[in-house]
Amino acid sequence: MSPTAVGVIGMVALLALLFLRMPIGIAMALVGAIGFATLNSVDAALHMLGSYPYSYGAVQALSVIPLFVLMGNFAMVSGMSSDLFAAAYAWMGHRRGGLASATVLACAGFAALSGSSVASAITMGRVTLPEMRRYHYDPRLATGVVAAGGTLGILIPPSTVLVIYGILTEQSIGKLFLAGFLPGLLLTALFILTVVIVCAVRPEFGPPRERASMRERWAALRNAGAFFVVLVATIGGMYAGVFTVTEASAVGAGLTLAHAVWRRRLTWASLTDALLQTVRTTAMVFLILIGAHIFSPFLALSRIPVDLANALTALALPTLAVLVIILVFYIILGMFLEGFAILVLTVPIVFPIMLAMGLDPIWFGIFMVIVLEMGLISPPVGINVFVVKGIAEDVPMYRIFTGILPFWVAMMVCVALLVAFPQIALVLPNTMIR
Amino acid sequence: MFDHFLRALALGAGIVLLGLLGLVLFDVVMRYALRLPFLGAYEMTELAMVLIVFLALPYCAATGGHVAVDVLSSILDRPGLRWLNALIHLAGAALMLIIAWQATRYAMGSVARGEATNMLGIAKYPFELVTATCAAIFALVLLGQAWKALQPPKQPEFRR
Numbered sequence: 120m121s122p123t124a125v126g127v128i129g130m131v132a133l134l135a136l137l138f139l140r141m142p143i144g145i146a147m148a149l150v151g152a153i154g155f156a157t158l159n160s161v162d163a164a165l166h167m168l169g170s171y172p173y174s175y176g177a178v179q180a181l182s183v184i185p186l187f188v189l190m191g192n193f194a195m196v197s198g199m200s201s202d203l204f205a206a207a208y209a210w211m212g213h214r215r216g217g218l219a220s221a222t223v224l225a226c227a228g229f230a231a232l233s234g235s236s237v238a239s240a241i242t243m244g245r246v247t248l249p250e251m252r253r254y255h256y257d258p259r260l261a262t263g264v265v266a267a268g269g270t271l272g273i274l275i276p277p278s279t280v281l282v283i284y285g286i287l288t289e290q291s292i293g294k295l296f297l298a299g300f301l302p303g304l305l306l307t308a309l310f311i312l313t314v315v316i317v318c319a320v321r322p323e324f325g326p327p328r329e330r331a332s333m334r335e336r337w338a339a340l341r342n343a344g345a346f347f348v349v350l351v352a353t354i355g356g357m358y359a360g361v362f363t364v365t366e367a368s369a370v371g372a373g374l375t376l377a378h379a380v381w382r383r384r385l386t387w388a389s390l391t392d393a394l395l396q397t398v399r400t401t402a403m404v405f406l407i408l409i410g411a412h413i414f415s416p417f418l419a420l421s422r423i424p425v426d427l428a429n430a431l432t433a434l435a436l437p438t439l440a441v442l443v444i445i446l447v448f449y450i451i452l453g454m455f456l457e458g459f460a461i462l463v464l465t466v467p468i469v470f471p472i473m474l475a476m477g478l479d480p481i482w483f484g485i486f487m488v489i490v491l492e493m494g495l496i497s498p499p500v501g502i503n504v505f506v507v508k509g510i511a512e513d514v515p516m517y518r519i520f521t522g523i524l525p526f527w528v529a530m531m532v533c534v535a536l537l538v539a540f541p542q543i544a545l546v547l548p549n550t551m552i553r
Numbered sequence: 554m555f556d557h558f559l560r561a562l563a564l565g566a567g568i569v570l571l572g573l574l575g576l577v578l579f580d581v582v583m584r585y586a587l588r589l590p591f592l593g594a595y596e597m598t599e600l601a602m603v604l605i606v607f608l609a610l611p612y613c614a615a616t617g618g619h620v621a622v623d624v625l626s627s628i629l630d631r632p633g634l635r636w637l638n639a640l641i642h643l644a645g646a647a648l649m650l651i652i653a654w655q656a657t658r659y660a661m662g663s664v665a666r667g668e669a670t671n672m673l674g675i676a677k678y679p680f681e682l683v684t685a686t687c688a689a690i691f692a693l694v695l696l697g698q699a700w701k702a703l704q705p706p707k708q709p710e711f712r713r
Contacts (some may be wrong), residue, residue, distance in 0.1 A: 169655025
């Protein structure tokens with residue numbers, strides 16, 4: 120049997136196992152090991168299974184994953200997330216749709232503390248959905264804005280998805296993080312613009328509430344001050360070259376821990392809970408990473424990625440056309456697969472194509488994250504939608520999806536801007552101080 | 554009982570993580586305040602990562618934390634397909650047992666070669682044995698889930 124045929128069978132088997140709910144990491148390791156044994160030797164495959172878990176666990180650069188996750192969990196304990204919403208709320212709540220705009224801002228802020236979209240949607244949803252209900256916001260706008268705002272979690276640094284992309288493609292995680300920052304701000308602005316447009320067309324969707332006094336506004340902003348300290352120390356520290364990514368993550372976790380202690384929110388129970396949540400997420404990410412590392416030698420032996428890249432470059436399609444094909448491909452995948460799964464399954468195949476076309480690998484990482492985010496909120500399996508549904512149980516699924524639609528369009532605009540002006544992603548990593 | 558044990562392992566991972574946090578912060582302070590970079594920090598981080606990841610792996614599995622694709626849940630949760638779900642768990646358990654076996658052999662080889670870290674000379678094999686042991690415990694969790702999948706529904710489920 121030709122390597123390509125074995126590769127295709129392996130891919131089909133992998134997809135079948137995934138749809139049978141085998142955890143992604145286990146499925147990739149299983150298919151990868153069997154495929155490698157077929158194309159190389161059983162001994163080599165067994166040796167890989169014995170050594171890879173250790174060698175891909177013992178990676179210094181990957182300590183950013185538990186440390187940044189810990190930062191997000193400590194920020195939840197310290198109440199930084201609700202402080203953020205309170206501040207945004209005080210400044211914007213009196214405008215039409217102001218609560219929804221405040222939700223977007225708070226989501227963006229929380230995204231700078233957390234690397235996960237689901238965590239962002241859960242945390243901000245619990246805080247903001249009851250508030251929007253109280254002020255009679257249309258449930259479509261309320262749920263849509265939380266689901267969409269949550270996706271900022273993996274674009275604005277830190278981001279678990281960007282770490283995995285960086286590892287799989289051997290790109291600098293620090294550069295990827297900085298590259299996500301401006302597109303994250305752009306998408307935040309586009310989401311707020313979406314809220315404004317929706318509320319201009321349908322004013323009853325987001326009724327204004329009473330205006331907060333200037334004193335209240337400043338007090339709320341001061342209360343959220345700790346967040347800005349963390350933001351400057353982590354992202355600012357990375358950009359200015361004061362901290363490496365690992366150091367920035369440790370400083371961030373240390374600061375949020377100190378904030379939780381200072382606020383007297385750190386109890387034995389909340390500490391163990393934050394630690395358990397963090398190591399659980401870490402184990403989840405690493406199982407996928409180890410599985411992907413066992414799978415990728417098999418894929419390389421099958422020569423599918425190289426052949427595909429050669430075939431596509433031989434077609435000499437314009438770059439834009441290839442990007443559109445990839446975009447459509449990802450949106451379709453996003454309808455059925457989870458974001459992590461799409462990432463580890465497609466990067467080994469798509470990345471060589473991108474390199475062959477001369478696209479910037481850092482830029483492509485950001486492009487890919489936004490496209491994955493669109494999958495996170497697309498029917499039928501958009502995971503953020505389920506998260507929101509879990510908090511707002513009485514809102515039917517199709518109404519949440521209608522609420523998401525305008526934000527989905529905003530993301531499309533963001534992708535278009537990113538393609539037209541790659542500098543949005545590249546200016547920060549290209550000017551960072553090392 | 555077993556669940557408490559898994560939680561204790563994960564808490565161990567959490568404590569190592571706190572230690573790692575302290576280590577990196579200490580390293581930053583030493584480097585900036587005293588211009589004395591701590592040379593062992595790099596490899597201590599590597600070893601700490603092994604403990605954090607692998608001690609938490611079985612706990613993550615037991616609490617349903619590993620990412621899987623849920624599109625077909627409504628079909629797969631039919632009672633008639635219990636055997637299929639059990640089979641998927643069993644396949645995972647088999648893989649984890651092979652990993653545990655091979656990782657043990659890898660650790661033995663590491664002992665024979667006398668592998669240790671560069672700066673501090675810490676022996677690597679205990680950490681490699683941790684990966685093997687935790688893979689074996691992971692396999693036990695998956696076997697338990699296979700058994701549970703075969704039972705009629707409405708079993709009380711273990712949560713964090």
